[in-house]
Amino acid sequence: MVSTTFILYGMSVSTCTQKVLMALHEKNIPFEFVNINVLKREQKLPKHVARHPFGKIPVLEDGQGNLLFESVAIVRYLDALYPRVGHQLVPSDPYEAALVDQWTAQSAFNFYPHAQGVIVETAIKPVAKIPTDGAHLLASRAALEPTLDIYNQHFVDHKYFANDSMSLADLAHLPYLNVLNRTQPDLIKSRPNLAAWFDRMTAEPSWEKTMEWVAGAPKCH
Numbered sequence: 107m108v109s110t111t112f113i114l115y116g117m118s119v120s121t122c123t124q125k126v127l128m129a130l131h132e133k134n135i136p137f138e139f140v141n142i143n144v145l146k147r148e149q150k151l152p153k154h155v156a157r158h159p160f161g162k163i164p165v166l167e168d169g170q171g172n173l174l175f176e177s178v179a180i181v182r183y184l185d186a187l188y189p190r191v192g193h194q195l196v197p198s199d200p201y202e203a204a205l206v207d208q209w210t211a212q213s214a215f216n217f218y219p220h221a222q223g224v225i226v227e228t229a230i231k232p233v234a235k236i237p238t239d240g241a242h243l244l245a246s247r248a249a250l251e252p253t254l255d256i257y258n259q260h261f262v263d264h265k266y267f268a269n270d271s272m273s274l275a276d277l278a279h280l281p282y283l284n285v286l287n288r289t290q291p292d293l294i295k296s297r298p299n300l301a302a303w304f305d306r307m308t309a310e311p312s313w314e315k316t317m318e319w320v321a322g323a324p325k326c327h
Contacts (some may be wrong), residue, residue: 112167
């Protein structure tokens with residue numbers, strides 16, 4: 107058990123917060139959680155903007171009082187602190203690490219904007235009691251599907267995005283695909299190799315612990 111206590115500022119249902127939660131559980135790191143309700147715009151309050159200048163979540167405070175924002179940067183930091191605990195999420199081999207970065211970086215352009223469009227319409231707006239924009243949902247799905255097709259083909263010969271084990275690249279995708287599997291399951295189930303990856307990842311003990319933690323966490327609606 108790692109002894110240093112971390113503080114995570116976020117929202118339990120936030121996909122970016124869940125990336126960090128999974129890493130904390132993967133590394134067996136104790137942490138305190140401070141709920142930031144974005145539906146009430148608590149992320150824009152001065153005390154949180156002091157932690158994150160763009161007023162977003164999550165933010166991690168480590169045992170030395172250092173602050174970090176951006177979920178991918180946070181996961182990288184946790185993995186660098188404890189590379190031998192759980193899966194090494196960024197390999198020490200330069201090429202293998204570059205493969206992780208490759209698949210993680212491309213997701214910001216080819217995957218995330220379109221996946222988030224679907225999530226906004228099918229998960230966020232219903233909770234916020236905002237009408238769904240059907241045209242935006244269809245456009246987001248249409249933009250996302252070519253990327254999911256590429257992922258499905260990639261997983262013909264690969265069990266994970268990079269190398270032979272779970273990495274940061276997988277954590278960077280899983281929370282979004284978990285929401286899509288709940289709200290638009292055909293996007294995953296119609297692609298058997300992507301579905302197999304999803305089943306592998308959701309069976310990871312650190313993800314199961316994350317979902318158990320989320321189920322008991324403060325609700326923001």
